[in-house]
Amino acid sequence: MLHIFKERVHQQYRTLNYPEVQPGLSDRYLGLPALHPSPCGNCHACLDVCPSGALTLSPEGPILDMGRCLFCGACSRICTEGKITFTHDHHVASFSREGLIVTGSERPATQPQRDLSLFSRSLKLREVSAGGCNACEADTNVLGTLVYDLGRFGIDFVASPRHADGLVVTGPVTENMRQALLDTYEATPEPRLVIAVGTCAISGGIFRGSRECSKGLAELLPVDLFIPGCPPNPWSILDGLLAIKGIQSSQKS
Numbered sequence: 001m002l003h004i005f006k007e008r009v010h011q012q013y014r015t016l017n018y019p020e021v022q023p024g025l026s027d028r029y030l031g032l033p034a035l036h037p038s039p040c041g042n043c044h045a046c047l048d049v050c051p052s053g054a055l056t057l058s059p060e061g062p063i064l065d066m067g068r069c070l071f072c073g074a075c076s077r078i079c080t081e082g083k084i085t086f087t088h089d090h091h092v093a094s095f096s097r098e099g100l101i102v103t104g105s106e107r108p109a110t111q112p113q114r115d116l117s118l119f120s121r122s123l124k125l126r127e128v129s130a131g132g133c134n135a136c137e138a139d140t141n142v143l144g145t146l147v148y149d150l151g152r153f154g155i156d157f158v159a160s161p162r163h164a165d166g167l168v169v170t171g172p173v174t175e176n177m178r179q180a181l182l183d184t185y186e187a188t189p190e191p192r193l194v195i196a197v198g199t200c201a202i203s204g205g206i207f208r209g210s211r212e213c214s215k216g217l218a219e220l221l222p223v224d225l226f227i228p229g230c231p232p233n234p235w236s237i238l239d240g241l242l243a244i245k246g247i248q249s250s251q252k253s
């Protein structure tokens with residue numbers, strides 16, 4: 001019995017006081033892209049290496065769509081002029097699809113497309129894995145562990161859509177999951193939120209173009225929040241969920 005108390009004292013308090021305290025992320029973590037606003041000339045190396053078509057070139061420089069990006073970093077490594085880099089900033093969620101488009105200009109903050117104040121206290125969510133690889137689910141599940149302790153914000157995942165305020169959808173919405181997703185949405189009482197977590201849910205990801213998948217959740221349902229990543233870092237997911245509750249976590253990591 002005594003060793004349990006000793007271990008408890010040794011472990012101390014492990015929950016991070018987020019968002020007041022920002023997490024220390026690994027040096028290998030690729031977060032919000034930072035693009036240099038200058039023309040690229042005729043080099044298309046980043047376009048050629050990008051596996052998901054997330055990049056385009058404009059006269060002002062590269063444009064990166066986080067909604068299609070896998071955050072693999074290949075473009076950054078191949079660009080000899082250093083025009084594409086990735087910061088350690090995990091604040092990547094957006095209330096609009098356009099807010100995921102990163103250019104050389106400062107990224108504007110996006111606002112909810114409707115009044116979300118109803119969800120500012122209790123927020124119950126039902127997760128729908130719509131054909132994903134489980135990585136986004138894993139990084140969502142981890143929010144229930146003691147480091148993140150999602151429940152202290154009044155946010156919980158529930159077993160039934162009838163008990164939920166909204167849906168968290170992961171995966172590219174395969175044809176096999178399409179009807180199940182729509183049925184789950186219909187079973188969720190209004191006003192219901194829809195949150196797209198991960199590049200597959202936002203745009204189809206690397207499966208985009210397959211006849212077995214959608215080209216993004218917004219094709220099927222009105223999406224309130226987009227959280228990009230492949231998978232998104234758990235802190236990115238938490239930051240997005242807190243934004244729904246009006247809790248801003250703007251301090252950069």
Ligand code: SF4
Pocket residue numbers: 049050051052053054055064068069070071072073074075076
């Ligand atoms: S980091 Fe994103 S934009 Fe760059 S190559 Fe990978 S998928 Fe494409």
